[in-house]
Amino acid sequence: MGSFEDLTSPEGLHCDPPGKLADYRRAARALIKFDEETAESWEKWKSNTVPVGLYSNYDDLEIARQFKELDALIKQISLRRERLMENVSQGFHEDRLMQMILAWWIADGRKPRAHDPRFEKFLNVADAEFESVGITAVRSPLSEATHRWLYRISQEGLTAEAATAQQIEFTREHLMAFGRDRSEEFAEKAISAWRNIGRTWTDMLHGTTLTVSGNALVLYGYRDLNQGFDLTDIVESWFPSARIRAGHLHWQVGLIPVAATLGLKEMRELRRGGIVITEKAYDFRDADKCKLLLCNLMRISGLAHLAQHVLTSKEEGLRSLLTMHDSGDGPYVEWEAIPRFGDELREQCRVAMEAARRGKELPPPSRKKGR
Known part of the structure; x- marks a missing residue:
């Protein structure tokens, strides 16, 4: 008897031969890595250091979910991470x-x-x-x-x-x-x-x-906050938001610190970056209202068929905000079909926001009948 680390590969092989044993070994290593990072993050937090990667490596758990026999262990490891995240959220102030x-x-x-x-x-x-x-x-x-x-x-x-x-x-x-x-x-x-x-x-x-105190309501592309992936993951985990992912279209609407808009405003590509909808976002402190805004925006920007696929962070949970992978079963939007971050979209965001503030669901624009 021994551990996975005692396994040796035949001479000439630099990796595990394909098969269930290799997949299981990879899953076990991913769980060990995830739990070790949780332990390291606890030590950092005890020394008043923010564990910035705390929200960023949930892909490690997904590797292990294919094995039902690991479910109990995954739950145990996840609870340790969640307790730390709760502890951090209570002691980590927005000023920091x-x-x-x-x-x-x-x-x-x-x-x-x-x-x-x-x-x-x-x-x-x-x-x-x-x-x-x-x-x-x-x-x-x-x-x-x-x-x-x-x-x-x-x-x-x-x-x-x-x-x-x-x-x-x-x-x-x-x-x-x-x-x-x-x-x-x-x-x-x-x-x-x-x-x-x-x-x-x-x-x-x-x-x-x-x-630059306070929060802003923003529409932005996935990973386009221009502040590093780890910081983006913290922001998206802390603040209410809703998102749509459909092929090349990865949009999110939510609150972010005004400080985070500085990098966003420097993005110059027409289909990357984002739009600061308002810095007076006191009434958008729940994800459901962000979802209504994004659904309205989908309807009036020519993408009405996507409104039903908008999800809040609550509906998909933490994992949905942190993964970069699409399931492949949802809708798909080509790059060329994505609306540009310009004046027209900015005005549509304003209209969608005002309707969401009143709790109103906007209909798609009616098509004019020709003669």
């Missing part, structure tokens, strides 16, 4: 989420040649601080360090203070190993500069969140 979203957006302003002003502003703070203590900082590594600080907040879930602490530790180790001047005096001067930079950056990030 907005800081993560803004950190992503600012970091995305780092460009190969001329940085966007939002990133340049952070970079200039670091440049000026090093210059004030008599250290000439090379622009390229400083740009990398600025991006790394923002990345740790947005994609690793660290607080701004923890991201600064990691940068200081990185600087200390790098100076001792590779620095031309390895004196303790120079190291303390550089570390002191990073402490000041981190404090200023933290204040800047916090100040920016105050200018």
Whole structure:
């Protein structure tokens, strides 16, 4: 007797031979991986680090669902994940989420040649601080360090203070190993500069969140929030929404933080990105009203046959929002048939929203009869 890890393949084989045993082994590994990630996420959360991948890897469970004998184990593992998600939702405030979203957006302003002003502003703070203590900082590594600080907040879930602490530790180790001047005096001067930079950056990030507070009602394409997949999954899991997926048409209507609209507005492709319907979305706090809006939009935009396929996050559950796979049994829309994110669709969104606010279901536009 032994475990799956004790199995060996015949010489020359680099993978399991196809068959039920190989599928079962793959499913078992997926469950182990999923549960290990849950345990790691618990440890991160205990240290005040947001486990950003918590909502993003439910595909691992789907691999195992083909085996009925694993149902009880899947339920047990899922409950552990759900308890953690509930714990996170109670202790993870929207201000923290907005800081993560803004950190992503600012970091995305780092460009190969001329940085966007939002990133340049952070970079200039670091440049000026090093210059004030008599250290000439090379622009390229400083740009990398600025991006790394923002990345740790947005994609690793660290607080701004923890991201600064990691940068200081990185600087200390790098100076001792590779620095031309390895004196303790120079190291303390550089570390002191990073402490000041981190404090200023933290204040800047916090100040920016105050200018983009609140939530917006948005129509957007799947994965088009332009803020990274993990952050998108958190937003879609936290806020009410409804969605339609039909071939190339992947649309969602729902609340998102106003901070998340900054990246959305930078999308330039006509069939990608989205439309900010309103930033006064106080009466769209339930998924059913979002569903009615999207159903209305389907009817008046020439896609009335899709209205019956609109689903809320409640109706499909967490898994429906996180999977990238279509069943293949539903409706299908070609890329060329998708309405463009332009003025006409924006006006249709407004009409659909006003009707949904009144609880009204709009009919498809009537066709004019020819003579």
